[in-house]
Every structure is written in structure tokens, then in C-alpha cells.
Amino acid sequence: MSKQIIQTNDAPQAIGTYSQAIRVSGGETVYMSGQIGLDAVTMQMVSGIEAQIQQVFLNLKAVAEASGGSLSDIVKLNIFLIDLENFTLVNEKMATYFAQPYPARAAIGVSALPRDALVEMDAEMVLQQ
Numbered sequence: 001m002s003k004q005i006i007q008t009n010d011a012p013q014a015i016g017t018y019s020q021a022i023r024v025s026g027g028e029t030v031y032m033s034g035q036i037g038l039d040a041v042t043m044q045m046v047s048g049i050e051a052q053i054q055q056v057f058l059n060l061k062a063v064a065e066a067s068g069g070s071l072s073d074i075v076k077l078n079i080f081l082i083d084l085e086n087f088t089l090v091n092e093k094m095a096t097y098f099a100q101p102y103p104a105r106a107a108i109g110v111s112a113l114p115r116d117a118l119v120e121m122d123a124e125m126v127l128q129q
Contacts, residue, residue, distance in 0.1 A: 001024055001025065002024070002026075003022050003023070003024050004022065004023040004024075004027070005019045005021075005022060006019065006020055006021035006022065006023060006030065006032075006063060006066050006067045007019070007020055007066065008020065008062050008063060008065070008066035009040065010040055010062035010065075010066065011035065011040050011059040011060075011062040011063045011066070012035070012036075012038035012039070012040050012043060012059060013040075013043070014033070015043075015114070015115075018033050019033060020032070020033055020063050020066070021033060021063050021066070021067055021125075023067060023127075027127065028126055028127045028128075029124070029125070029126055029127075030064075030067045030069065030073075030124070030125040030126075030127065031122075031124055031125075032060060032063050032064070032067075032074075032122055032123040032124070032125060033063075033122060034078075034080070034120045034121065034122040035056050035059035035060050035063070035120065035121055035122070036052070036056065036059075036113060036114060036115060036117035036119070036120045037051065037052030037053070037055040037056055037059075037117055037118070037119065038055070038059070038115065039055065040059065040062065045115055045116070045117060049083075049086050049089060049118045049119065050089055050093070052117060052118050052119050053086075053089055053090055053093045053119055054093055056119055056120070056121050057071070057093060057094070057097045057121075060074075060121060060123055061097070064123075064125060067125065067127070068127055069125050069127045069128075071097050071098060072098070072099065073125045073126060073127055073128065074098075074103045074123045074124070074125045075103050075104060075124055075125065075126050076103055076104045076105070076123060076124040077103045077104070077105045077106075077121060077122075077123045078105070078106050078108065078121060078122050078123070079105065079106065079107045079108065079119065079120075079121050080108050080109075080110045080113060080119065080120040080121070081107065081108070081109055081110070081118070081119050082109075082110060082111070082112070082113060082117075082118050082119070083109075083118070084107065084109040086118070086119070087107055090107070090119070103123070
């Protein structure tokens, strides 16, 4: 199995021992690391849950595009929320970035996220060959 590291300056740089994404299995499968609401330019957290949700989708979009795909290639999305009451907001924002068929998805309530983020998402993507 070969691995290709995906890196873009249009999404926040890794703040730990991980890659933004890894492409494997002949190039069609991409595993995207968790994205939080960091602005890629300032590396500062955007303010408020709605802005963070939007920034996470923008960050995922940037990594997807750097991988040679788009958000429509995401087949599995994991959402981690500090407060599951915000799940409705995630659905509303998600509807502006995704169309049917929607990716499979999990939403998980957690007690804390890096950099005091309110939301984090990671994804698996399958690229069209």
C-alpha cells in the first residue's frame, strides 16, 4: 500500500503529529484529519458555533480539493460537538455544502476538543477514477 501526504495552505496547518490527509489504495481513498474552526491564514479560532461550523466545512473543502476531489466525494463524515444542541445548526450548514446522496455520518458529543473548539469533523473520501 502506498501513501501520499496531502498538504494545502488553504486549510490550517497541522498542529501536531498528523497530516491534513492521506491518500491510499491506489489513489482513490483519502482519509482526512479532523478539522476545527481555525482560519488557515491567521491560525486563530473563528468566533461562535455558526462561524466554526462554516469554517470547518471550508477547511474540509480545501483539503478535499488539494486531494483532487470535492466535498461531493466524501462518503463518511464524523462530527464531534461539545454541545449536541448545535446539531441542528450543523445540519443547516451542511445542506449548503452537500447535495444528495449525502455521505454516511456520525455525530458524537464530546467533553472537549483541541484549542477549545466547539466542533470538529473528519472525513473519508473516495475519488472518481
